[in-house]
Amino acid sequence: MGGQESIISTDNITLILTAMAMGTLARILVLKEDYRQYPSYPNGYMIHIFIGFIASTLGAVFVPALMASNWTAVTFLSLAIQQFRDVRKTEQESLRKLENTEFTPRGDAYIDGIAKTFESRNYIALVVSISTAAAMQIYKAPMLILDVGLGAITGFIILFLLKRFSKGKKVGDIAIIKEAQIEVTESKLLVDGIFVSNLVGTDNAQKMLLKEAFAVTIEPNEDHYRITLDNFGQRKAILFEATRTIGVKRYHYARKDFESGKTIIVIVPLIRDMNKLIQAVKKTPLLESVKKSHALMDANVTSGE
């Protein structure tokens, strides 16, 4: 091997650095810290940005490696996939370990959804990085600034498309969330006349529920959305987001009423803010594992009979 051949060209350096930067930027842009406060700041952030950087690097060197007829470069991608699967597993393990420390557990379905999202966001970084590198390699603009600009534009377009594709729906998109009235008769707790529990036999519990509890009803817009909202994993996720947002002093219930199709959430919160509770319920993501396409259930899509 001659010394000259082993030195990487300026073109390749530009291409690799631009692709790495675009991939890492893509990971940062999809890493949002919203009302859910997850991933945690700053260490959770750093871990995910760094893994995104590694993903981008793998994507960035993929195109130059292929151009040099280095076919083993394909194995880079399998390495990346293995690494991202580990990200999913690590997230799952970490969130499961936290289950006992939360006000209410997230539930396996929600944990699975979060872990999948984290895995897929690394693929976004990888694909953006490969697309940026590929665009720069294909067009080979004469000026450096044009070359980088073209790669960046391609990267942003791919990021926009992938972000749109992977965007999930929220509970507020398929249901109406309303404040509800709490009643206590003897040891029974009723919300809008619907039975919730009969475990409130003490005077203290009754007083606390009447004075401090908040209740909301979640009414599906269409009858078939009940399949999603009645799912135990989905209800756990809703209850988790609600309690995480306004805290729990004592009681919390998530019940479904089969007659009306409503789901009921009752909490004695730490922070008495009904608006926050309604917003938390509305913004709870619809879990991928419990979603069902009503249209696909209707149509005879594949068999043709």
Next chain:
Amino acid sequence: MGRESTQKETYNIIAAVTLAHHKVSGGNSFVVEAQNEDEQKQIMLDIAKAVNGDVTKTSNGILIILKG
């Protein structure tokens, strides 16, 4: 408490606080007979607080302390 930690909700009956006219026989739970309704309420509160349990009142007036 209404904690749904598992899909199957299981509650254990910790104790039953009864009055003289209630007939309770057998079972694994701790049964306490109170002299009057005030004492029944007080005993129920003492036990419920000690075990951090929930209370339900049956239609015939027996107070049952449960824990999920």
